[in-house]
Amino acid sequence: MYTLGVFVLLSFTIFIFKFVYSNFWVPWRIQTHFQKQGITGPRYLPIIGNATDMRRMYMEAQAKTIPLTHDIICRVLPYIHQWSMEYGKMFVYWFGPKPRLTISDPVMIKEILTNTGGPFRKVGFTPVSKLLFGEGLVGLEDEQWVVHRRIANQAFTIDRVKGWLPEITLSVRNVLDKWEEMKEGMEEFEVDVHKQLRLLTADVISRTAFGSNFEEGKRIFNLQEQQMNHFLQAVSSVYIPGYRFLPTKMNRERDRLEKETRASIKALVESEKNRKERENSTNLLSLLLSSYKNQNGEIENLEVDEVVNECKTFYFAGMETTANLLTWALLLLAEHQEWQDRAREEVINVCGQKTPPTADNLTELKLVSIKSQ
Ligand code: HEM
Structure with missing residues (x-):
């Protein structure tokens, strides 16, 4: 009984020590370190950091109507916008007890992005x-x-991407027909x-990733879309270790989605492996x-x-990004009709009506090009 008591007391003391160390001592030291260099930022609140302010500013920004302007930082990253005005272009803010140093000097940014394998980790x-x-390329180191990258590179040679053009044009045709x-x-x-x-x-990613199984791919993407909502909630709130194991409604739903997604992609992987004509397959999965x-x-x-992890990555890395880019491009073309006319004229001249x-x-297009002019 005595030994058990000592053990419990010791564990409790270690826990308290660790808690105070990582939630008070380390943040305090980091803040002091930066302050000495003239770098300040919003005040650190133990455990939650600046999460409450970040969430409030985000909700307020989302509730406002969007003016048609390229000045989007105040909407997409309202806290960075607000704090950079208050504390300057370099400041520290807190994601729970983890600090984030915000920088804007291009030379420094380049140094960090190109210094791979060095002190700057993901x-x-x-x-x-x-x-x-x-657990896919975006998170691996x-x-x-x-x-992973070597293997993924085999899938993304320019000739392979060109080979996906019929699938891509088919998807686009379907959308245009629907609009008609x-x-x-x-x-x-x-x-x-x-x-x-x-x-x-x-639709495009599903066709290029899963070939003839693209309908099943779309169902999987739908599951991931639901998971995305949980993710958004997770990143905007403080991470409490162990909380995810509690059987709350959201935790159970998240686990269900994860299990179903993995099982469905695994089934596609197995079916792809067993396919006889796989040698000629050019879909991403194969x-x-x-x-x-x-x-x-x-x-x-x-x-x-x-x-399975990479399939999940391609969906999240590829779908929202490309949809946002296309939406923004259409919005700008709608706003600048003279450019819309010029773009249309070029496309019709090069590709036909x-x-x-x-x-x-695509290589002949000069105005409608991914290269900046
Ligand atoms: C306009 C569209 C896109 C934009 C703006 C975009 C942007 C980015 C950015 C900024 C990164 C670097 C992220 C980081 O290292 O933290 C990245 C990485 C990545 N993207 Fe995209 N992306 C787009 C389309 C796509 C598509 C269509 C796919 C695949 C289907 C894709 C797959 C990936 C993957 C796998 C990575 C990780 C690469 C690595 O770490 O080796 N992206 N993307």
Whole structure:
């Protein structure tokens, strides 16, 4: 009994010590360290850091109507906008007890982004945000990243991407046909372009990633979309270790989605592995399943679980980003009609009025180009 009492007391003391150390002592030391260099920031609150302020500012910014301007920081990162005005372009703020140093000097940014493998590591994911893409390329580092990247690179050669053009044009044609149908007989019609373009990018990624299984791919993406909502909630609130194991409604739902997503992608992986005509497959899944001979002559390939992680990554890394880019481009074209006319004229001249664009056409486009002029 005595021994047990000592053990409990010791564990409790260690816990309290660790808690005070990481939630009070370390933040205090870091703040003092930066203050000495003239770098300040919002006041650290034990355990939660600046999470409450961040969430409040985010909600306030989202509730406002959006003016048509490129000045978007005050909406997408309102706390960075507000604090940079208050504390200058370099400041420290707190994600729970973890500090974030915000910088804006391009030379410093370049140094950090190019100094790979050095002291600047990726921001760690919490176990909840890991569920989304923390275990794929976006979250990996060092040797693991190198192996995954080598294999993923095989899938993203320019010739492979060109080979996906028929699938991409098919998806775009389907959306345009749907818009034509909606327009029929109407003088005016409204469409939520962002929503439609998210469906379009999900369709494109699903076709290029899963080939003939793209309908099942879309169902999986739908599960991930639901998971995304949980993720957004997770990143905007403080991470409390162990909280995710509590059987709350949201935790149970998140676990269910994760299990179902993994099981569904695994089933697609197995079916792809067993497909006879796989040698000629150019879908992402099949390419991720192929192996790579490294410079030492060793064969590298990804485990099924790793392929599942990359499939999840491609969806999150590719869908929202591309849909946002396209939506913004359409918005700007709508605002600057003279550029819309010039862009349309160029596309029709190069690709013709009715025929779908080819890969060669794309290189001929000068105005509608991904290269900046
Ligand atoms: C306009 C569209 C896109 C934008 C603006 C964009 C932006 C970015 C950025 C900024 C990163 C670096 C993230 C970091 O290192 O922290 C990144 C990485 C990545 N993106 Fe994209 N992306 C786009 C489209 C796509 C698409 C379509 C895919 C795949 C289907 C994709 C897959 C990835 C992957 C796998 C990574 C991690 C690469 C690595 O660490 O090796 N992205 N993207």
